[in-house]
Amino acid sequence: MKHYDAVIIGAGLSGLCAAIDLKKAGLNNIKLYEKADDVGGTWRDNHYPGVACDVPSHLYSYSFEPNPNWSKWYGTGEEILDYIRHCARKYEIIDHISFNTKVTKAVWEGDHWKVITSSGEVVTSRFLIAGMGGLHTPNTPNFSGMKKFGGPMFHTADWQHDVDLKGKRVAVVGTGATAVQCIPEIAKEAESLYVFQRSPVWVGPKNDPFYSEEEKADFNNDPVALKKHRWDLWKSWETTGLDMVKAGSAINMTAERRARDLIKRSLVNPELAKKLTPDYNFTCKRPTFSNNYYSTFELDNVHLVTSGVDNVTETGLTSAGQNFDVDVIIFATGFKPFNIALEIDLIGLKGMSLDETWKTHINSYQSIMVRDLPNFFMMLGPNSGGLTSTLQMIEQQSKYILKAINKMDSENINYINPKQKLIDQFTNRIQIATAKTTHNKGCTSWWSDGQGYNHSVWPESSITYRMMMRDFNIDHFDCAPFVENMSVGGEK
Numbered sequence: 001m002k003h004y005d006a007v008i009i010g011a012g013l014s015g016l017c018a019a020i021d022l023k024k025a026g027l028n029n030i031k032l033y034e035k036a037d038d039v040g041g042t043w044r045d046n047h048y049p050g051v052a053c054d055v056p057s058h059l060y061s062y063s064f065e066p067n068p069n070w071s072k073w074y075g076t077g078e079e080i081l082d083y084i085r086h087c088a089r090k091y092e093i094i095d096h097i098s099f100n101t102k103v104t105k106a107v108w109e110g111d112h113w114k115v116i117t118s119s120g121e122v123v124t125s126r127f128l129i130a131g132m133g134g135l136h137t138p139n140t141p142n143f144s145g146m147k148k149f150g151g152p153m154f155h156t157a158d159w160q161h162d163v164d165l166k167g168k169r170v171a172v173v174g175t176g177a178t179a180v181q182c183i184p185e186i187a188k189e190a191e192s193l194y195v196f197q198r199s200p201v202w203v204g205p206k207n208d209p210f211y212s213e214e215e216k217a218d219f220n221n222d223p224v225a226l227k228k229h230r231w232d233l234w235k236s237w238e239t240t241g242l243d244m245v246k247a248g249s250a251i252n253m254t255a256e257r258r259a260r261d262l263i264k265r266s267l268v269n270p271e272l273a274k275k276l277t278p279d280y281n282f283t284c285k286r287p288t289f290s291n292n293y294y295s296t297f298e299l300d301n302v303h304l305v306t307s308g309v310d311n312v313t314e315t316g317l318t319s320a321g322q323n324f325d326v327d328v329i330i331f332a333t334g335f336k337p338f339n340i341a342l343e344i345d346l347i348g349l350k351g352m353s354l355d356e357t358w359k360t361h362i363n364s365y366q367s368i369m370v371r372d373l374p375n376f377f378m379m380l381g382p383n384s385g386g387l388t389s390t391l392q393m394i395e396q397q398s399k400y401i402l403k404a405i406n407k408m409d410s411e412n413i414n415y416i417n418p419k420q421k422l423i424d425q426f427t428n429r430i431q432i433a434t435a436k437t438t439h440n441k442g443c444t445s446w447w448s449d450g451q452g453y454n455h456s457v458w459p460e461s462s463i464t465y466r467m468m469m470r471d472f473n474i475d476h477f478d479c480a481p482f483v484e485n486m487s488v489g490g491e492k
Contacts, residue, residue, distance in 0.1 A: 005029040007115050007125040009103045009344065011093070012041015013391065014379035015131025020091045025402055031125070032093065033117055035102040038437035039088045041133050043081040048159040048178065049185035054289055054343045058230045059237060059389040062087065066226050068219030072210040076080060105345040108374055111414050111480075126414075127375045129401065130344075134380040134390075134456070135335040137342045139446075141173065144311040153312075153329040156182060158461065165189040165371035168327040171317055173309055175201050179332035180288040184296045186330070193302045194324050196309050196317070199443065200278045204259045206289035241387040242461045245283045245437040252438070256282035265353075275306050281438040283387070285445030337446040337456040338362065338382045348373040349417070362455035365418035365476070366468060368397050374415035377401045382455045383430050385447075387436045392462040396469040403472040411474070414482035422476045433459040 005027050006014045011034040022030050053060050057070035060080065066089055071079060088094050102118040106128055113128040138155040146153065153161045154180045170190040172183055175197045187193050202421045211219075219226040243249040259282060267273040276294060278284075295328055307320035316326040336342055339362055346354040349372040357370060361389050364370055367381045379396070408416065434454040439447045448454045458465055 002123045003112070004031045004123060006126040006127040006129055007103075007106075007113065007123065008032045008129045008131050010034060010131035010133065011039040011088065011097050012043070012131060012396075013062075014041070014133060014134055014394050015129070016084065016088055016091075017394050018129050018131055018377075019093045019096060019378060020062075020064075020087070021398045021402050023091065023093070024263065025406075027405070030096055031123065032097040032131075033101045033103045033115075034097050034099050035118075036133070037099050038083045038085070039094075039097070040081045041131075041144065042136055043077055043084060043231060045136070045157050046159075046178075046181045047077060047161075048156045050181040051178075052181060053077075054148050054177065055389045056233045056237070058226075059233050060391060061347070062391060063230075063395060065090070065222060065306055066219075066223075066230060068226050070211060072208055074208045081191060103344055105347070106376075107347040108349060108376075111482075113375065114274060127401075127405065128321075129377045129379065130381070131379045132340050132343060134384055135339045137336040137339070138331075139334045139336045140331055141309070141333055143309055143312045143317075145314075146167065147312045149312050149316075149329060150314050151327045151329070153331075155331045155333070157335070163328060165328060167191045169316075169325065170194070170328045170330065171196065171326040172326060172330045172332050173198075173317075173402035174332035174334065176334050177201075177286055177288045178331065180290045180293045182330075182332060183302075184290070184292045187296045187299055187302050191301060192326075194305055194317075194326060195297075195302065196276075196305045196319065198308050200276050201285070202256065202259045202278050202282050202287045203293045204255055204282075204289050205262050206291050208291075233371055237388060238462060244387055245439060245459070247281055247438050247441070252282055255287065259287075262291075263294055263332055266292075267298060269298065272297055272304065275304055280441070280442035283438045284441055284443040285439075285447060334446060338380070338385065339455075340378065340381075346373060346376070348376070361427070361449075361453060365423045366400075366426055367393070367465075368400060368469075369416075369418045371418055371420050371423055374417045377404075383458050385456050386458040388461070388462045393458065393465060396462075396466050400469045400472060407472050407474055407480075412482045413474075413479045415480050416474075417479075418477055430454055430459060 007021060008018050011032050015032055019030060019032055036044060053075050056073050057075035061067050067083055103115055104118050105116040107114045112124045112126055115123050115125055138157045140155050152160055154160050165186060166189045168190055169192045170186055171194045172179060173196045180203055240251045246252060251391045263273050263277055296302055305319050310318045316324045341355040341358055350370050362382050364382045367384045368378055379394055379397050437459050442449055447457045
């Protein structure tokens with residue numbers, strides 16, 4: 001049975017970052033398992049019309065691999081996927097990946113992980129790293145009658161490009177970040193578009209200029225200029241991000257005013273404007289950015305339905321007793337946040353599964369480890385989201401994993417298990433900090449579980465997260481000494 005130093009689940013931005021850092025440190029006996037046929041993670045899976053990032057391109061990239069050739073401030077999905085592919089090739093990660101192979105189960109066996117894949121392959125590994133992302137499991141509604149519908153019906157994360165929307169009657173269910181991007185594009189094709197909105201979403205104007213050829217040439221020829229541009233963007237985003245979630249702060253009120261101004265500029269119909277204006281704070285749930293979302297609803301072929309979906313019929317949907325006959329149904333209903341137990345069966349000490357551990361509340365040690373799952377690390381684990389670039393979190397987590405491995409090797413430690421006391425302290429810190437923000441105050445979103453418990457968002461700044469992850473403290477863990485019972489890097 002093949003044994004690895006580390007098995008990494010997923011080849012998106014998280015998994016690749018971990019693999020790159022491990023290889024830089026000389027740990028080459030690693031294996032990545034990727035369920036799809038390409039790298040890219042969420043940027044491979046999400047290829048709906050209009051897909052783009054809502055974080056500036058030069059921040060949404062690895063600090064060690066800047067890209068001087070971004071076309072504009074906010075990268076398109078295609079550009080970001082190309083960037084990820086470039087990184088996988090440049091750092092020679094491709095040869096370590098088994099594509100079209102999903103890790104279905106992993107079991108802790110005393111001093112190593114036994115990893116079982118969808119292909120039937122079984123390997124062992126000292127370390128197991130989940131690079132599965134925080135938002136990757138589609139949250140598809142379970143309306144009654146869905147099996148009866150006679151036309152195409154799909155989630156935006158599984159966009160069916162062979163379904164021609166031109167001249168069709170289309171229903172889009174949901175008005176979150178994905179919907180804000182794809183609805184204006186769908187409206188260009190559809191004969192009629194029905195948008196089913198449970199609650200309106202704040203949409204701010206998007207300043208998204210193209211980089212000139214001169215600017216890109218400057219970035220290519222002057223690494224200092226490229227680094228300065230990233231630094232300037234980071235300062236702008238980081239210094240405003242935390243204040244943005246404070247009710248009454250200048251930036252919070254300014255952002256909401258800009259969104260209200262955009263509604264006024266975009267919509268002539270006052271009743272329509274009222275229906276599209278939220279009654280909660282700008283950052284109660286995730287805000288979005290678009291210059292043409294609101295104005296799309298002024299088009300003759302676009303219809304806003306605010307009563308929600310009751311059920312699906314053979315010919316469409318019903319809402320508040322009204323039938324809507326459509327040809328295509330598209331769910332822009334987001335994802336189930338930060339819960340990898342939905343995708344993989346993890347069995348740790350005493351036969352306890354991750355699903356059982358998280359049955360009451362999803363929690364973690366510093367977003368990266370879970371009690372009784374020794375030597376198991378999560379990239380973008382619980383509370384890794386927020387109003388900043390996820391790359392800020394990913395890189396710190398990847399560095400932390402390497403610090404842990406180095407410390408364990410230097411002290412002859414075989415495995416570590418985070419202490420429950422430290423997990424409880426971290427959980428308490430998260431909930432106290434969340435209570436001081438606008439998150440879920442007057443609204444419901446994936447930023448909490450609907451009862452005020454936050455397992456998704458990091459409610460502080462990325463600076464405080466970096467400081468927290470700066471050092472690896474072995475005293476935070478129960479440890480077991482290394483036992484020489486397997487040949488690392490060879491056959492078990």
